Amino acid sequence: MSSVGFYQIKKGVGNKGYFCEVHLTMEEIPNKPTILLLVEYESDDHNFIFQKAVEAGVYYFLSKNKNFTGLKVKIKKLRLIPVDSTFVVVMFSVIMALCNAMDTKIEGLSLNLETGFFEFPK
Numbered sequence: 001m002s003s004v005g006f007y008q009i010k011k012g013v014g015n016k017g018y019f020c021e022v023h024l025t026m027e028e029i030p031n032k033p034t035i036l037l038l039v040e041y042e043s044d045d046h047n048f049i050f051q052k053a054v055e056a057g058v059y060y061f062l063s064k065n066k067n068f069t070g071l072k073v074k075i076k077k078l079r080l081i082p083v084d085s086t087f088v089v090v091m092f093s094v095i096m097a098l099c100n101a102m103d104t105k106i107e108g109l110s111l112n113l114e115t116g117f118f119e120f121p122k
Helices: 049-062 087-102
Strands: 001-011 018-029 037-038 071-079
Touching: 001 049, 018 087, 037 049, 049 071, 049 087, 071 087
Parallel strands: 037 071
Antiparallel strands: 001 018, 018 071
16 A cells, blocks of 8 residues: 655745755555666656665664664655755655654654754664
8 A cells, every 4th residue: 555745844044045946755565675766757856866865764764763664765756946945855855755644753853943954863
């Protein structure tokens, strides 16, 4: 069974901007410790570094949700804005989209609106 996830961050903290929009689908692969990551973009102008941010987000999500043995994740759309979309912003957004798809939360995961720092629980 496939789940659909979405997340958009569009914030300003002080003089810093944060933007990323993620649309994805995910499907559990039961009894198989595998991660299949399929990344599709609207256009070819996405930097390789953002693909690694997507992967890091998936792996972080899995580390916090140990009940999954394997996942198939497909990034349907990844919208970025130069300067406001960084590795960490993309990674955070992917994690949040996966949480949205599974209707779950990772306690303590947030963007601190006072400091502008992302908080990732251990």
